[in-house]
Amino acid sequence: MENMAKLPINIVGDKILRQKAKKVTTTDDSTVEFIKDMFDTLHASDGVGLAANQVGSRDAILIADLSHVEGYEETDPIVVINPKIIKSEGNSTYEEGCLSLPGIKLEITRPEKVLLRYQDTDLNTHEENFSGLFARVIQHEIDHLNGKLIIDYLEEEALKNLEPELQKLKAREIEVPYSVSVHEAF
Numbered sequence: 057m058e059n060m061a062k063l064p065i066n067i068v069g070d071k072i073l074r075q076k077a078k079k080v081t082t083t084d085d086s087t088v089e090f091i092k093d094m095f096d097t098l099h100a101s102d103g104v105g106l107a108a109n110q111v112g113s114r115d116a117i118l119i120a121d122l123s124h125v126e127g128y129e130e131t132d133p134i135v136v137i138n139p140k141i142i143k144s145e146g147n148s149t150y151e152e153g154c155l156s157l158p159g160i161k162l163e164i165t166r167p168e169k170v171l172l173r174y175q176d177t178d179l180n181t182h183e184e185n186f187s188g189l190f191a192r193v194i195q196h197e198i199d200h201l202n203g204k205l206i207i208d209y210l211e212e213e214a215l216k217n218l219e220p221e222l223q224k225l226k227a228r229e230i231e232v233p234y235s236v237s238v239h240e241a242f
């Protein structure tokens with residue numbers, strides 16, 4: 057049997073989603089193993105991107121894989137450690153979902169192009185331009201690493217309207233086609 061390790065995904069209400077990630081200063085086999093588990097989790101949930109705090113780690117790591125998205129079949133999956141956007145350009149609005157907010161889709165406006173500085177698993181630094189959906193996914197995941205969710209882009213009124221749905225998610229009164237974290241008692 058293949059060594060697959062799918063991690064439960066934290067959903068809205070879990071504290072770790074509101075915590076800022078910590079800079080990764082050393083990597084080893086366990087880092088590589090964790091990233092492999094992140095990809096297994098991402099693929100099993102049919103997502104395009106995942107941040108480490110969505111699966112229980114405070115490390116500043118995100119992954120993206122758009123190879124199953126039309127128009128992005130030729131793109132390689134990417135592992136991004138300690139990301140920093142050093143330049144951004146343009147604006148675009150697009151409907152986003154989030155594995156930590158199952159069932160919720162929101163129109164989010166973000167820069168269209170970004171120049172990203174990041175490190176790989178050997179902590180070598182790279183600078184790379186991203187645009188379109190790739191730039192969007194990376195910015196969404198960087199938000200996660202800063203403790204930010206797409207609902208934070210909503211105006212007060214729209215957030216209020218969404219509150220009953222968020223309460224259901226927080227209480228796990230929902231059906232999700234992937235494994236989610238256990239509801240924290242309160």
Ligand SMILES: [Zn+2]
Nearest residue numbers: 153154155156
């Ligand atoms: Zn998300």
